[in-house]
Amino acid sequence: MLDQHSSEPFYCRTRFWSLCVAITIFPLIWAGGLVTTNDAGMAVPDWPGTFGYNLFLYPISTWISGPYDLFVEHGHRLLGAFVGLLAIALVAVAFAKQTSKKLRLWSLALLIAIICQGLLGGVRVLAVQQRIALIHGCTGPLVFLLASYVVVLSGRSRSVAIGDHLSSQAILDAETAINPIDASRLKEGFMTRGFHWWTTILALSTIFQLIIGASLRHAEPTLKPVGFMAITHLHLTFATIIFVLTVVTFLRSWTKKASYWNEAKRYSGLLFLLICVQVGLGIATWFVNYAWPWSGLTADLATHVNELKGFWETMIVTGHQAVGSLILVTSFLLSLAAWRLSQFGAKNHFIKQVRT
Amino acid sequence: MQFELEISLKTSKKATFPIIPVLQRFEASPVYLFLNDGSSTELDRPGAQLRHIKGYADLTFIKDLTTAATSLRRIKIPPPAAYMRRFMPFICAFGGKNAGLAFTSGTSSAVDFITPSICNFEPLFFLRCCRLAPMNSQRMLPQTCFLLLALASCFSLVGCTPNIQYPDHLLAEYRAQKEVGNDYMDLKVFVASSLSWLFGTIETPTLPDDLRSDLHLSDVLDINSIRRAAGPVGRNADGIESGVFRKHCTICHGLGGDGLGPSAMMLAPYPRDYRRGTFKFATSGQGKPPSHDDLVRIITDGIPGTAMPAMAALANDPHFKEDIEVLADYVVFLAIRGEVERRIWLEFIPELSQEEMNELAKVRDANDLTLESKQQLLDIVQTVGERWRNLAPTPNSVSSLAFQWPEDLESEKHAEMLASAKRGADLFQSETTACVQCHGATGNGDGRLNDFDEWTKDWTFRAGVDPRNPEQWKPLKRLGLLKPIVDQPRNLHYGAFRGGDDPYLIFNRLANGIAGTPMPAIPRIESSPVGLREDQIWDLVNFCQSLAFEETNRSEL
Numbered sequence: 001m002l003d004q005h006s007s008e009p010f011y012c013r014t015r016f017w018s019l020c021v022a023i024t025i026f027p028l029i030w031a032g033g034l035v036t037t038n039d040a041g042m043a044v045p046d047w048p049g050t051f052g053y054n055l056f057l058y059p060i061s062t063w064i065s066g067p068y069d070l071f072v073e074h075g076h077r078l079l080g081a082f083v084g085l086l087a088i089a090l091v092a093v094a095f096a097k098q099t100s101k102k103l104r105l106w107s108l109a110l111l112i113a114i115i116c117q118g119l120l121g122g123v124r125v126l127a128v129q130q131r132i133a134l135i136h137g138c139t140g141p142l143v144f145l146l147a148s149y150v151v152v153l154s155g156r157s158r159s160v161a162i163g164d165h166l167s168s169q170a171i172l173d174a175e176t177a178i179n180p181i182d183a184s185r186l187k188e189g190f191m192t193r194g195f196h197w198w199t200t201i202l203a204l205s206t207i208f209q210l211i212i213g214a215s216l217r218h219a220e221p222t223l224k225p226v227g228f229m230a231i232t233h234l235h236l237t238f239a240t241i242i243f244v245l246t247v248v249t250f251l252r253s254w255t256k257k258a259s260y261w262n263e264a265k266r267y268s269g270l271l272f273l274l275i276c277v278q279v280g281l282g283i284a285t286w287f288v289n290y291a292w293p294w295s296g297l298t299a300d301l302a303t304h305v306n307e308l309k310g311f312w313e314t315m316i317v318t319g320h321q322a323v324g325s326l327i328l329v330t331s332f333l334l335s336l337a338a339w340r341l342s343q344f345g346a347k348n349h350f351i352k353q354v355r356t
Numbered sequence: 357m358q359f360e361l362e363i364s365l366k367t368s369k370k371a372t373f374p375i376i377p378v379l380q381r382f383e384a385s386p387v388y389l390f391l392n393d394g395s396s397t398e399l400d401r402p403g404a405q406l407r408h409i410k411g412y413a414d415l416t417f418i419k420d421l422t423t424a425a426t427s428l429r430r431i432k433i434p435p436p437a438a439y440m441r442r443f444m445p446f447i448c449a450f451g452g453k454n455a456g457l458a459f460t461s462g463t464s465s466a467v468d469f470i471t472p473s474i475c476n477f478e479p480l481f482f483l484r485c486c487r488l489a490p491m492n493s494q495r496m497l498p499q500t501c502f503l504l505l506a507l508a509s510c511f512s513l514v515g516c517t518p519n520i521q522y523p524d525h526l527l528a529e530y531r532a533q534k535e536v537g538n539d540y541m542d543l544k545v546f547v548a549s550s551l552s553w554l555f556g557t558i559e560t561p562t563l564p565d566d567l568r569s570d571l572h573l574s575d576v577l578d579i580n581s582i583r584r585a586a587g588p589v590g591r592n593a594d595g596i597e598s599g600v601f602r603k604h605c606t607i608c609h610g611l612g613g614d615g616l617g618p619s620a621m622m623l624a625p626y627p628r629d630y631r632r633g634t635f636k637f638a639t640s641g642q643g644k645p646p647s648h649d650d651l652v653r654i655i656t657d658g659i660p661g662t663a664m665p666a667m668a669a670l671a672n673d674p675h676f677k678e679d680i681e682v683l684a685d686y687v688v689f690l691a692i693r694g695e696v697e698r699r700i701w702l703e704f705i706p707e708l709s710q711e712e713m714n715e716l717a718k719v720r721d722a723n724d725l726t727l728e729s730k731q732q733l734l735d736i737v738q739t740v741g742e743r744w745r746n747l748a749p750t751p752n753s754v755s756s757l758a759f760q761w762p763e764d765l766e767s768e769k770h771a772e773m774l775a776s777a778k779r780g781a782d783l784f785q786s787e788t789t790a791c792v793q794c795h796g797a798t799g800n801g802d803g804r805l806n807d808f809d810e811w812t813k814d815w816t817f818r819a820g821v822d823p824r825n826p827e828q829w830k831p832l833k834r835l836g837l838l839k840p841i842v843d844q845p846r847n848l849h850y851g852a853f854r855g856g857d858d859p860y861l862i863f864n865r866l867a868n869g870i871a872g873t874p875m876p877a878i879p880r881i882e883s884s885p886v887g888l889r890e891d892q893i894w895d896l897v898n899f900c901q902s903l904a905f906e907e908t909n910r911s912e913l
Contacts (some may be wrong), residue, residue: 039603042590051593067675070591128588221606222520224836225621232622290608293624295661295852296801296844302852305658306665308604313665 014099014107015154017090021110022147024083029140029325031076033318036217038309040069041133047122050074055081068309080118087111090150106150113143134218138211141325148329152336195252195264196338202245203335206328209238213324239282242327246275249334264341267334274327281320288313520588522551522558522612525631525694526835527815528701534819542717546725547700550733553722555693558611561586568734573692576744578685581678585686600679601686608663613690616836623663625809626838630687631694632814633743634872637855640747642868642877645691647747651684653856660852688744695740696733704736749864773898780892780899788886789878789896794845799903801847810873812840843874851904862897 035041044050050058055077063074087110093099094107117139124132212235219228250272253264288306295301307313524544556562561582563573589599602611608627610617615629628635637654638646646654658666667683670676708716719725725733784791784799796802808816808823815821815837821828823840833839851857855865867890869877878896879887888896 039589042588042599045591045593051595067595067597068673070595128590219607219618221602221611221617223618225616225618225838226836228618229621289663290619290623291661291663293622295624296847296850299850299852302661302847302850305660306663307658307669308665308667309669 013093013096014090014103015151017086017093018107018110018147018150018154021083021086021090021114022144022151024079024086025144025147026322026326028076028079028083029144030318030322031072031079032137032140033321034072034314035069035076036133036137036321037314037317038069038072040073041124042128043067043069043073044077044125047125048077050077077121080114080121084111084114084118087114094154103150103153106146106153110143110146110150113139113146117143130218130220134214137214137218137321141210141328142207144325145329145332148333149336152333195249196335196342198245198249198252199264199331199335199338202242202249203328203331205238205242205245206324206331209235209242210324210328212238213321217321239279242331243275243279246271246331249338260341263337264334267330267337271327271330271334274323274330278320278323278327281316281323284316285320288316520558520611522693523610523614523616524548525614525697525701526837528698530832530835531815531819532701532705543705543713546716546719547697547705549719549722550700550725550729551693551697553725553730554696554733554737555689559587561689564734564737567730568738571734571738571741572745573737573741576741577689577692581682581685582689585682585689597676597679600682604667604679605683613687613694616838619663621838624841625662626811626841627663629694629811630691631698632811632872633691633695633698633740634811635691636870636872637861637865638868638871639749639861639864643871644747645688645744647749648681648684648688649749651687652680655680655683657856659854661854692737692740692744696736699736699740700733704732774902776895777898777902780895780897780902783888783892783896784899788888791896794874795848796845799848799900801845803845804843804874807843807874808840809843812838816840845874848900848903851901853900857901857904859894859897859901862900863893866893866896866900 035043046052048055053059058074063071087107091104091107091111094104117136120132120136120139123129124136212231215231216228216235219231246268249264250268253261253268256265288310291304291306292301295304529544554564554567561579563571563577563579563582565571565574584596584598585601587599587602589603591597605613606617607619608617608623609615609630610620610627613630615627617627620627633645635646635650638644638650640647640650654664656666656668656671658664658668667680670679705713705716715726716729783789784795785797791799792803794801794803812823815832816823821832823829823832829839846852846854853862855861855870865875866878867880869875878893881887881889
């Protein structure tokens with residue numbers, strides 16, 4: 001126990017750095033989305049340099065005053081390099097002796113993932129391959145997911161370590177002794193009745209949805225119209241599936257009263273909110289990209305003209321992608337919480353009570 | 357020997373991985389246990405559940421096992437490595453029928469691990485394996501996530517480098533094939549070689565001006581602009597942008613401007629097919645292609661109510677201001693190239709004798725083209741190119757009558773304008789203009805609502821195909837063509853003038869018609885006894901504009 005307490009500052013530091021990485025990856029995803037929306041992936045023809053300059057030495061004035069696609073692409077690279085540096089700092093802190101082996105390994109995995117993601121971006125530029133851009137776009141949110149997982153790990157390592165030796169029955173007994181009234185609710189915590197599987201299906205669906213959405217964003221010019229339509233319909237189908245699953249998980253978690261469902265409640269609530277926003281953004285994205293097929297319905301639709309690469313058009317499309325990555329992360333964290341609830345929920349709850 | 361055997365693979369302190377359901381997968385193979393001395397022992401039907409296993413195990417352990425097997429009911433095999441447990445569902449699922457269970461411990465060398473294959477992947481079995489393995493979610497979820505992504509990446513990389521080239525003119529080929537026969541399909545290589553000789557490739561387009569001195573396409577087209585527009589999206593080391601067309605237009609209009617871009621099927625109206633050489637919004641006169649300025653205007657302003665966006669932002673950005681000019685040039689280039697291709701299929705080839713066709717069928721590249729056929733091809737280019745030369749906007753002789761609604765409502769010309777609009781209303785209802793037939797008596801666009809878009813008739817009704825007949829439509833559908841949609845006359849009350857709401861542009865559309873649509877040119881009094889004067893057409897313009905502001909003027913009209 002004493003060892004665990006003495007290691008707390010290190011967990012705080014890893015949590016800080018992992019939070020820094022995760023928080024910085026989100027704008028990086030935004031910037032990546034802007035690159036795609038503005039077709040700026042090839043705005044800088046060389047890599048890892050920028051027009052012959054070292055990435056960090058490219059003149060700021062030229063960068064700021066240059067073409068917008070160059071501004072976005074070079075900015076994306078700079079931000080990516082910054083995230084890489086933050087990840088190195090995270091690994092350095094995590095490899096302090098007092099942190100768990102698991103946390104160290106996952107931090108290292110995160111750094112490797114970020115490096116691979118950067119390399120993938122470089123290969124996309126050097127090979128001039130739209131298909132690699134698609135993969136780069138898919139792996140970005142997964143790196144974000146990995147970073148979020150490290151954040152969760154860094155925040156939970158200590159409490160899990162304390163309670164590891166306790167069996168669920170022992171926790172139940174102890175809990176009953178501490179708070180007899182809450183014992184029945186505690187038992188309820190074990191009865192997830194497949195909730196964790198629902199959330200797992202939801203999380204996996206978001207991955208597929210991500211890949212499908214990226215396929216639409218990075219559609220090859222040689223793609224047949226019927227293929228594009230099939231992908232669009234698949235995207236809509238998965239959107240429906242995800243929406244339904246979100247509503248189900250939201251209702252199932254929010255009808256529980258036991259306190260250790262709170263984590264699942266938070267995630268499912270956030271997920272529900274994000275999905276609602278995402279549906280709106282999805283409709284808007286289609287509208288600003290391809291207009292409404294039924295423009296004869298109203299005068300406003302009939303007279304509306306989309307602006308190519310307009311500010312709102314760009315932000316809506318990029319926002320749809322960025323919120324998608326948030327949904328992916330939230331659904332996985334919800335799934336993680338649900339699994340923990342089914343296996344260790346009572347244990348964590350007990351630990352919290354003991355600590356308080 | 358007969359015994360009930362239940363094998364489970366001990367994976368950790370908390371979880372046990374049952375391999376029985378996995379073993380059930382492998383049928384028609386007896387169970388062998390391989391021994392240290394090289395011999396093997398076959399387990400004869402050890403139980404209803406464990407029927408088939410062809411596996412390898414720790415040899416010493418198995419040897420002990422066989423001696424004690426008769427009294428054994430449960431065996432626990434310690435896992436060789438932690439990763440075995442994590443990846444077991446993947447190994448079993450990917451391995452398919454051929455997968456063996458490779459168990460090893462210590463330094464045993466008698467292990468033959470069968471490589472999993474994506475080709476054998478069976479999702480349902482995979483899910484079953486996952487379900488049966490009580491995974492530790494904290495460990496498995498991120499791994500599963502990464503493995504799925506790796507899978508998706510593998511699938512995505514299949515056919516990583518698509519062959520980018522100008523798409524074939526499927527309609528022209530179809531019509532040629534339909535009219536004369538399958539022999540025409542042998543000439544595809546000839547047509548492709550001819551076009552490549554005349555116009556280069558999609559990456560490096562060329563103009564045929566060097567091939568004959570009288571073509572003068574460079575008067576109409578700037579080859580530098582065309583090369584900037586074509587090719588993949590990017591920017592060279594000098595910072596010069598390329599692939600502008602692919603960047604902004606291909607998603608709808610397609611690589612060759614055939615209107616069959618990836619998103620085309622989802623749009624209404626469908627994107628324009630440049631290769632027909634017909635454009636709706638032109639001020640250059642009846643039946644003429646649009647001028648450069650017309651194209652620049654449409655690209656800059658966009659088309660209301662459609663997927664065609666306004667690219668004004670490019671024009672206002674000093675770094676991209678040339679893009680619109682570049683795009684306009686490339687659109688003309690694609691239109692000329694497409695029209696030449698169409699004429700080769702529909703005019704040049706049908707006139708050939710069978711012997712000539714046989715000769716051309718032997719063509720494999722441009723070097724095989726005969727001098728005679730080259731001259732004939734260049735004649736076609738000259739004919740098509742001539743249409744695009746000397747295009748200028750029609751002079752506007754009565755522009756003083758063009759009012760700006762609703763700004764002029766407060767001006768001194770108000771009464772004059774209302775009178776003009778009222779005269780236009782009478783003309784709108786008259787038989788001379790016949791506007792009401794399509795646009796309806798009230799201008800709601802509810803007149804004729806059962807005809808197909810004029811653009812599609814080239815390859816439907818004129819080719820003897822009724823798109824409403826599924827049998828007739830089927831071969832065209834197989835070609836990947838877009839099903840014609842019913843043409844909708846414009847609702848004038850919306851004020852949504854797709855070709856532009858400038859009075860001069862409306863005048864031009866009334867006077868010259870809209871090419872490729874049922875909207876006819878209004879006959880002039882100079883050439884027809886039942887035609888209209890220019891000032892009467894301006895009355896109609898004012899009436900059309902007044903409808904858009906009907907709420908404001910209802911009482912006064």
